[in-house]
Amino acid sequence: MKKIFAFSFLLLSLSISVKAQSELRLGVKGGVNFASVGGDFTNNTRGVFGFHLGGLAEFPIVTNLTFQPEILFSAQGSEHNTMATDGPRIITNLNYVNLPLMAKYYLIDNFSVMGGPQLGYLVSAKNEITSSGFLGRSTVQKNDMKGDINNFDLGLGIGAEYRLDLGIFVQLRYVIGVSNVNETEGVVLGYHRTSKDVKSTNNVLQISAGYSF
16 A cells, blocks of 8 residues: 555656656646545444545647646544434544546537545544433533544546636536445444445445646
């Protein structure tokens, strides 16, 4: 896994070094996430809002086809509610450094569609459990969950981009989780115990804006 990330960073560095000799574009982007953790264990799970921020490089392969690696910090997670009306509310926060590796095809000069794998490395994982107490008083319990979550995350991204002549662009992308979020038995979504045999995956809808040159 470390070799994959090292290769990705090297690829971005090489891209920067050949900027002056090619049609390569460099840029930055940021935006809003609507994320959830879905799968066999998450019938009572809702999505949460987060954000993403980072940089990208884009260079041509053949006519109308380019390759766009990115490096993004991405705040993801989910909200879980138990079946009981007075049950606890659990918000899970999962922060990743993601490396989307997108192939882009330009249908027209300013509009493209994209798709490709996304590699992710878990930076932090925490949850916050809010329970109703006596006389309506709420109690909040915070837990570090990094040991219970898989450090590596694999997803598949699909999306579209519209680019303005000034270099400003907007993107819409959906990342479908492939790998299991669960690393070991542990509390992942609420008080229930999970295991590697119970698969949960990250799913993220992203709306981005950025600038490239």
